[in-house]
Amino acid sequence: MLIGELAAKTGLTTKAIRFYEAQGLLQRPRRTAGGYRDYGEDTLGRISFIRVGQAVGFTLGELREVIAFRDRGQAPCCHVADMLEQKAADLDERIAELMSLRESLQALRDRASKLDPTTCPSTTVCHLIWPDARTAGVGSEI
Template sequence: MKIGELARATGTKVETIRFYEKSGLLAAPGRTSGNYRAYGADHLARLSFIRRARDLGFSLDQVRALLDLSDDRARPCGAVDEIARAQLVSVDRKIADLTALRRELSSLIDQCGRGTIADCRIIDALAPG
């Protein structure tokens, strides 16, 4: 399949596919006689893996490590667990940060005087110093 077809099949932008190729996450495809990139089932599977990992928030370095690990199916999965646990810690940290942000915004909204902008607690909280 051509790059546009691969992009549509995986919901990935063409530029992103090219970036993954340049960064070594996705093998460069062969070329057709018309010099188009020719992607196969392996490219589709690997790009789908990358997309799913990125959707779960894994960094490019983590995706690279997961791909390297997945290429050797006989290895123990402890290293994969370690990467996933690190990502879970990161997700938990983000959730805690977002929860604190939500609390703060909710508090500002609750303090809103519903009067004029001069009395607006939200504007005061956003203003410098």
């Protein structure tokens, strides 16, 4: 199977496939007499793994680590389980950050609805963007 066919079957671009190879996510395939990459069916499984991994939030670097286990002949499952835990914790933290940001933004919107645009002083560009209680600490030293 040449790279174009593999791309068509997986929905990746040929660029992406070569990129994955360069990043160590796909083993270097055998080549045809003309120098073309020639893939076996097993590559489909590899790529499926990569796509699902990406979809649940793993970076290519993290997936490469997992693949390295497999390529060394070890089962990566324990490592993957740890990564799942860590990723879930990171995600919880990130979501909390965004929720907090959402509240800051809401406070600014509330404020904006009460302020008169014609009274905006030029000293700080726009009075709608102003540190409230929630954004305190940022810029507060000024």
